[in-house]
Amino acid sequence: MKEVFLSNCEKSFIQKIISEGHRLDGRNYNESRKLNITFGSQYGSCIVSLGETKILSQVSCEVVQPKQIRPNEGILYINVEISPMAAPQFEANRQTDLTVYLNRLLEKCYKDSKCIDLESLCIVVEEKVWSLRVDIKVLNHDGNLIECASIATLASLAHFKRPDVTRSGEKVIIHTLTEKDPIPTVLYHYPVCSTFAIFNNNILISDPSFIEESVCTSSISSEEGNISGGLLVVGMNQYKELCLLNLTGAAIYNSSIVHRAILSAADKCKSIVDLVKKTIISDDNLRQKRVKINFGDIITSDHVQSLSRKDLSICLKNFDLNEKTSPKDEVMMDDESDVELEPSKYDVVPSLPQTAEIKAKKGASTWIEISSDSEED
Amino acid sequence: MKISIGDVALPGDYCEEICEVAEKSKVIIGPGLRKEADRVYITKPGVLKKRSPCTYWVDSYQKRYVPSRGENIIGVVVQKAGDIFRVDVGGSITAALSYLSFEGATKKNRPEVQVGDVVYAKMLVASKDMEPELVCVDSHGKKGRLGVLTDGFVFKCSLNLIRKILNPSCPLLESLKNEWPFEVAAGMNGRIWIKANSMRETIAVGNAILGAEYLNDEEIKTMCNNIAAILAGHVS
Numbered sequence: 001m002k003e004v005f006l007s008n009c010e011k012s013f014i015q016k017i018i019s020e021g022h023r024l025d026g027r028n029y030n031e032s033r034k035l036n037i038t039f040g041s042q043y044g045s046c047i048v049s050l051g052e053t054k055i056l057s058q059v060s061c062e063v064v065q066p067k068q069i070r071p072n073e074g075i076l077y078i079n080v081e082i083s084p085m086a087a088p089q090f091e092a093n094r095q096t097d098l099t100v101y102l103n104r105l106l107e108k109c110y111k112d113s114k115c116i117d118l119e120s121l122c123i124v125v126e127e128k129v130w131s132l133r134v135d136i137k138v139l140n141h142d143g144n145l146i147e148c149a150s151i152a153t154l155a156s157l158a159h160f161k162r163p164d165v166t167r168s169g170e171k172v173i174i175h176t177l178t179e180k181d182p183i184p185t186v187l188y189h190y191p192v193c194s195t196f197a198i199f200n201n202n203i204l205i206s207d208p209s210f211i212e213e214s215v216c217t218s219s220i221s222s223e224e225g226n227i228s229g230g231l232l233v234v235g236m237n238q239y240k241e242l243c244l245l246n247l248t249g250a251a252i253y254n255s256s257i258v259h260r261a262i263l264s265a266a267d268k269c270k271s272i273v274d275l276v277k278k279t280i281i282s283d284d285n286l287r288q289k290r291v292k293i294n295f296g297d298i299i300t301s302d303h304v305q306s307l308s309r310k311d312l313s314i315c316l317k318n319f320d321l322n323e324k325t326s327p328k329d330e331v332m333m334d335d336e337s338d339v340e341l342e343p344s345k346y347d348v349v350p351s352l353p354q355t356a357e358i359k360a361k362k363g364a365s366t367w368i369e370i371s372s373d374s375e376e377d
Numbered sequence: 378m379k380i381s382i383g384d385v386a387l388p389g390d391y392c393e394e395i396c397e398v399a400e401k402s403k404v405i406i407g408p409g410l411r412k413e414a415d416r417v418y419i420t421k422p423g424v425l426k427k428r429s430p431c432t433y434w435v436d437s438y439q440k441r442y443v444p445s446r447g448e449n450i451i452g453v454v455v456q457k458a459g460d461i462f463r464v465d466v467g468g469s470i471t472a473a474l475s476y477l478s479f480e481g482a483t484k485k486n487r488p489e490v491q492v493g494d495v496v497y498a499k500m501l502v503a504s505k506d507m508e509p510e511l512v513c514v515d516s517h518g519k520k521g522r523l524g525v526l527t528d529g530f531v532f533k534c535s536l537n538l539i540r541k542i543l544n545p546s547c548p549l550l551e552s553l554k555n556e557w558p559f560e561v562a563a564g565m566n567g568r569i570w571i572k573a574n575s576m577r578e579t580i581a582v583g584n585a586i587l588g589a590e591y592l593n594d595e596e597i598k599t600m601c602n603n604i605a606a607i608l609a610g611h612v613s
Contacts, residue, residue, distance in 0.1 A: 005465050007453040008493035009570075013530040017576045024580065088441075314532055314583035 004089050006214055014215040018199045025209060026315035030264055032207040035272065037155050037279045041294040043182065044160030048152040050207065052142035057152035058135045059160040066122070066129040074121020075131040078106045080149065086141040105146055105246060106136070106153055109191050109235045113243040116157065117186035123165055123172055130162055132185070143210035146233050150193035155276050159283065160185050189237040190273040193244060194265045196232045201254060204261055206268065217249045232258070234265040238273040382427045386419040386435055398431050409435025439536045442467040442566035444503035451531065451564030452511065454494045462490055464498070464511055467566045472509040474498060479513045480520035495526045495570060497562050526562060529572030530579055536567045538590045549589045549597050553582065556605040581608050
């Protein structure tokens with residue numbers, strides 16, 4: 001992979017404007033880019049765009065023999081591909097650190113969190129199970145691939161329907177979509193990743209763009225040694241349970257950052273999951289009315305002039321927006337919401353369904369509680 | 378398909394007008410046009426343009442830079458290799474910039490260029506089969522406006538936008554320069570370096586330049602006024 005080379009002046013400029021309370025594209029610190037989900041003609045295919053980052057996801061299934069140790073569970077396989085189409089620095093058909101990293105994160109988020117009922121994918125124990133394969137293809141890379149890829153994975157998994165199967169004695173019949181209605185995948189919960197870029201060890205920036213990502217992870221960020229940053233990925237489901245935490249870059253020596261990130265991720269993930277569910281329902285309704293849906297809709301309805309970008313990569317905070325919020329107020333608001341949100345944590349935790357897995361996560365959420373207490377001390 | 382001047386052209390189309398003119402006088406065909414047998418074919422999608430008396434080219438939307446001799450470009454120094462610097466100009470390979478091609482540079486007196494610096498340089502050699510070569514001096518050995526650019530910010534944009542804002546008839550820089558002081562250097566390789574007194578003003582310049590891409594002259598003027606108003610409202 002050819003490395004993207006950022007000049008020193010870009011790095012120092014980004015560092016400076018962020019410490020002054022601005023962002024290059026005029027967003028607030030905790031503001032995300034526009035999220036858009038569109039489904040393709042088949043079940044389980046979708047394109048998710050987060051600003052200019054675009055990811056295509058396709059779920060497919062086949063009947064395979066189960067693993068020896070888990071004879072009654074289906075298999076979930078996630079495959080991430082980044083081609084030169086995403087950005088010129090990538091090479092075709094070559095695994096890079098980034099693809100491995102993305103793959104692993106998505107596996108952690110969707111496989112290890114056990115959000116999919118793999119047992120329901122079983123057809124004949126020890127002989128035949130469904131294997132779901134999620135293919136993630138990055139169409140355009142403008143930062144925050146993880147969040148976009150995780151939304152794409154979730155949306156396509158939730159949208160996917162596998163063919164129905166009937167067993168008669170030894171025979172297994174797989175019905176076509178016209179013979180019998182296909183069965184949707186069972187999801188226990190909907191985990192979504194959200195990314196935060198950490199600047200100067202205390203500024204959290206949600207949904208970083210490509211340049212912000214590369215500046216905060218670059219090691220020689222400044223002549224002064226104390227400035228360091230990194231990328232923090234928080235995976236959460238709609239019940240505000242933590243599924244994944246991952247940090248790249250410099251170590252954090254202030255636990256309140258993680259605390260703040262988790263609190264802000266909780267609301268964000270909830271709204272993303274709501275959006276995913278809403279779009280799937282409206283898509284289902286359209287399909288029931290036999291409306292043809294395909295990716296062509298993106299071009300005809302939204303992007304007539306795909307080149308005339310509405311959101312500029314460099315933008316003033318109030319450009320074509322009337323309301324005025326000074327950056328200082330923004331930071332203040334963040335702190336307040338931290339304090340207010342804490343009690344709501346207590347509410348959410350006990351109201352959960354009482355499965356064994358979720359109890360483990362309960363422990364994880366008490367950890368947040370403890371850390372906040374110790375901080376106050 | 379047969380097309381004429383001013384039409385939207387697609388690769389494979391051909392233009393007979395050029396051939397007719399070519400019979401009488403010499404014709405220059407620019408980027409996006411290619412003479413094949415007895416016809417002139419279009420090789421890039423865009424708008425077929427003509428400049429009197431007989432220069433033809435296709436104005437296409439492009440982001441990838443193809444080096445060509447004599448253009449001023451903005452590059453980032455990626456490597457120091459012996460007596461040359463390797464400069465990323467956004468082309469398929471890096472360009473070479475000798476340390477002797479700075480004003481007043483001698484073997485003893487090396488210019489101070491670090492890896493990661495941004496340079497504004499001129500393309501000296503740009504041929505198909507060779508590494509492009511840059512210089513930071515003109516033929517008199519003076520640096521003029523070329524050289525290392527300090528501070529400020531560099532961003533990328535399409536090649537069309539560069540041509541648009543460098544066009545003398547474009548009102549963008551004319552109307553911006555009355556609003557607040559700033560410096561700008563536009564490289565033909567689709568990179569623009571900007572610098573102003575404050576961070577907000579620098580962002581405002583970048584915003585104005587990128588916003589101008591799909592606007593006409595009148596709209597550019599109103600946009601510049603809007604941006605100046607936003608800026609003033611916040612500063613005061």
